[in-house]
Amino acid sequence: MAISQEISYRLERLILDGGLAPGQKIPSERQLAARLSVSRAVIREALHELQGRGVIETRHGKGSFVASIVPNTDAMGEPGPLMHLFEGHPRTLYDLLEVREQLEGQAAFLAAQRATSIDKHRITKAFKALEDTDPLSNARPDHGFHLAIVEASHNPVLVHVLNSLKNMMLMTVQASVANLNPREEMRKKIVRQHRQLYEAVMEGKPAVAQKVATAHVRFVSEAMRNMEKEGSKVIRMPVPGDIPARDSLQNPH
Amino acid sequence: MAISQEISYRLERLILDGGLAPGQKIPSERQLAARLSVSRAVIREALHELQGRGVIETRHGKGSFVASIVPNTDAMGEPGPLMHLFEGHPRTLYDLLEVREQLEGQAAFLAAQRATSIDKHRITKAFKALEDTDPLSNARPDHGFHLAIVEASHNPVLVHVLNSLKNMMLMTVQASVANLNPREEMRKKIVRQHRQLYEAVMEGKPAVAQKVATAHVRFVSEAMRNMEKEGSKVIRMPVPGDIPARDSLQNPH
DNA sequence: ATTAAAAACTGGTCTGACCAGTGTCCAGTG
DNA sequence: CACTGGACACTGGTCAGACCAGTTTTTAAT
Known part of the structure; x- marks a missing residue:
C-alpha cells in the first residue's frame, strides 16, 4: 500500500x-x-x-x-454512509426527492388500500393537527401527517426507507415547510394537496392517493428548485469556520 | 478555494x-x-x-x-439497521419486493431517459453476458444486468437504496434465479422480460421500461409466493457466520 | 509464430524552490 | 504612552523536474 x-x-x-x-x-x-x-x-x-x-x-x-x-448517535436514524454524497452537491437533494416522489406515492397507494379503522383514526388526528396549527411552526404536524400515512401502508420496509430518506433530508435542507409556507400561494396549494391526499386515503382510492402524493412531492421539489434559482439558499453546506x-x-x- | x-x-x-x-x-x-x-x-x-x-x-x-x-463504506460485518425486521417474519420479504417493484421501475424509467452511450454499452455487455450464461449459474449476470440499468439512472440515492434492498434480499433468499430458472416456462418468461426491458432502455422508452421492470419484479415476487405454497423453502434465515x-x-x- | 527483451506507458515518491495567506514582534511615529 | 507599520517567521498552495516501481505494448531475436 x-x-x-x-x-x-x-x-x-x-x-x-x-x-x-x-x-x-x-x-x-x-x-x-x-x-x-x-x-x-x-x-x-x-x-x-x-x-x-x-x-x-x-x-x-x-x-x-x-x-x-x-x-450523530442521537435517536435519529443512522447518519448513513450516504452522507458524503451531499457535500457540495446540491443535486443529490433532488435525486433524493426523485426517489421520495415514487415511494411517497406508493405509500399513499398502499395506505388507501390497507388502512384499518385504527390507521384512519390516527391519520385523521394528524390531519386535524395539521390544519389547526400555526403555519409558521407546523413542521412537526406535517411530518406527523405523512408518517401516519406511510405507517398505514403496513409495509415496514417502506416505512424504514422513507424514514431514512427523510433523515437525510433533514440534515441537508431547512425543513421544506419552513421555507415554502411563508409564501401564501404556495401554502394554500400545499394545504389543498394535503386535503386531497387525506380524502383519497380515507375513501380508499389508491390510484388517486398515489397520484396526489406523487404530485405533492414533485411540487415541493420544484418549488425548492425555483427558490434556489431566486437566490435563496436552500442547501446548507458545511462551511469552514x-x-x-x-x-x-x-x-x- | x-x-x-x-x-x-x-x-x-x-x-x-x-x-x-x-x-x-x-x-x-x-x-x-x-x-x-x-x-x-x-x-x-x-x-x-x-x-x-x-x-x-x-x-x-x-x-x-x-x-x-x-x-461499501458500511460494509464488512455490519448487521445492518434493518436486519432485525426479518427475524421470524418471512412476510417482510414480500414487503421488500413490493418496494423494489416500485424502485426498479423508476430506475428503468430514468435509465431509458438518461443513459449515455457509455451506459448503453455497459448495459449491452451485461445483457449479452446474461444471454450467454448457463441458466444454472446465472445469478451473477442477472445481478449485473439490473445493476447496470440502475446505475444508468444516474441517481446515486436510487442506486444506494436499491443496493441496500438487494443486500437484504441476498441475506434472506436463495437467489431468485436459482429457484425459478429450473422451471422451463418461467425461465423463458424471465428471459423475455429481460429482453423487453433491455430494448425499452436502449430505445429510450421510459414508460415502457418502467412498466416492464415493475412487471418483472412483480412476476418474480408472485412466483416465489407460489413456490412457497407448494412447499419449497424460499426463506433462509440469517445464520451467524x-x-x-x-x-x-x-x-x- | 513464439518468446523474450526493450520501450512506453501508468502511478508513487523525492527535492527544492517560490507564491500566498496569517500572526508576531519590534521600531518608528503621533 | 499608545499605535501603526512593516519586516520576519510561520502556515498551506503550487510548480518544476527528476527518478523509482508496477503494467502494457511494441519490437526484435529465436
Whole structure:
C-alpha cells in the first residue's frame, strides 16, 4: 500500500481513537514530513485524503484541524454512509426527492388500500393537527401527517426507507415547510394537496392517493428548485469556520 | 478555494452527473495536468481527495477508475439497521419486493431517459453476458444486468437504496434465479422480460421500461409466493457466520 | 509464430524552490 | 504612552523536474 495511504490511516486512527480532539490543530505539513521521514508531497496527499473523508479541514496560512465529527448517535436514524454524497452537491437533494416522489406515492397507494379503522383514526388526528396549527411552526404536524400515512401502508420496509430518506433530508435542507409556507400561494396549494391526499386515503382510492402524493412531492421539489434559482439558499453546506468555539479550548495564548 | 479542490469538485460532478460511468478509466495524471494546465501535484491531491471520498480507485501502474457508486463504506460485518425486521417474519420479504417493484421501475424509467452511450454499452455487455450464461449459474449476470440499468439512472440515492434492498434480499433468499430458472416456462418468461426491458432502455422508452421492470419484479415476487405454497423453502434465515459476499458489486479487474 | 527483451506507458515518491495567506514582534511615529 | 507599520517567521498552495516501481505494448531475436 502507498505510503500516503498508510499515513492517512495512521492519522485517522490517531484522531478517532481520541489522540486528537475536534478543533485541535494538526502538526504542520513540514513537521509531519520531517517527523515521519517522508516528503512533504506524500503528507499533503494523505491530508487531502482525510479532507475528502471529512476528517480534517485545512485553512491556508493557519494549518489543518480535526473536523468536528458528525454529531450523530442521537435517536435519529443512522447518519448513513450516504452522507458524503451531499457535500457540495446540491443535486443529490433532488435525486433524493426523485426517489421520495415514487415511494411517497406508493405509500399513499398502499395506505388507501390497507388502512384499518385504527390507521384512519390516527391519520385523521394528524390531519386535524395539521390544519389547526400555526403555519409558521407546523413542521412537526406535517411530518406527523405523512408518517401516519406511510405507517398505514403496513409495509415496514417502506416505512424504514422513507424514514431514512427523510433523515437525510433533514440534515441537508431547512425543513421544506419552513421555507415554502411563508409564501401564501404556495401554502394554500400545499394545504389543498394535503386535503386531497387525506380524502383519497380515507375513501380508499389508491390510484388517486398515489397520484396526489406523487404530485405533492414533485411540487415541493420544484418549488425548492425555483427558490434556489431566486437566490435563496436552500442547501446548507458545511462551511469552514462553521466549526467554531472549539478553538477557544485550543489556543492558550 | 484551492485549485486542487476545484478540480476534485469538477471531476466528482462529472462522474455523478453521468459523464463517466463506474469502472471507467480516468485520464492519466499527466494528461489531466497538461489538459488543465496545472502541475501534476495538484492533480494528485485532487485525486486523493476523491479517493478519500470513495469516488475513485487508483491502481499503481494502471490508472484511476471511477468506483462503483456506493460500494461499501458500511460494509464488512455490519448487521445492518434493518436486519432485525426479518427475524421470524418471512412476510417482510414480500414487503421488500413490493418496494423494489416500485424502485426498479423508476430506475428503468430514468435509465431509458438518461443513459449515455457509455451506459448503453455497459448495459449491452451485461445483457449479452446474461444471454450467454448457463441458466444454472446465472445469478451473477442477472445481478449485473439490473445493476447496470440502475446505475444508468444516474441517481446515486436510487442506486444506494436499491443496493441496500438487494443486500437484504441476498441475506434472506436463495437467489431468485436459482429457484425459478429450473422451471422451463418461467425461465423463458424471465428471459423475455429481460429482453423487453433491455430494448425499452436502449430505445429510450421510459414508460415502457418502467412498466416492464415493475412487471418483472412483480412476476418474480408472485412466483416465489407460489413456490412457497407448494412447499419449497424460499426463506433462509440469517445464520451467524453466514454473511455472504457483500463484494458482489465490486467490479473492475 | 513464439518468446523474450526493450520501450512506453501508468502511478508513487523525492527535492527544492517560490507564491500566498496569517500572526508576531519590534521600531518608528503621533 | 499608545499605535501603526512593516519586516520576519510561520502556515498551506503550487510548480518544476527528476527518478523509482508496477503494467502494457511494441519490437526484435529465436
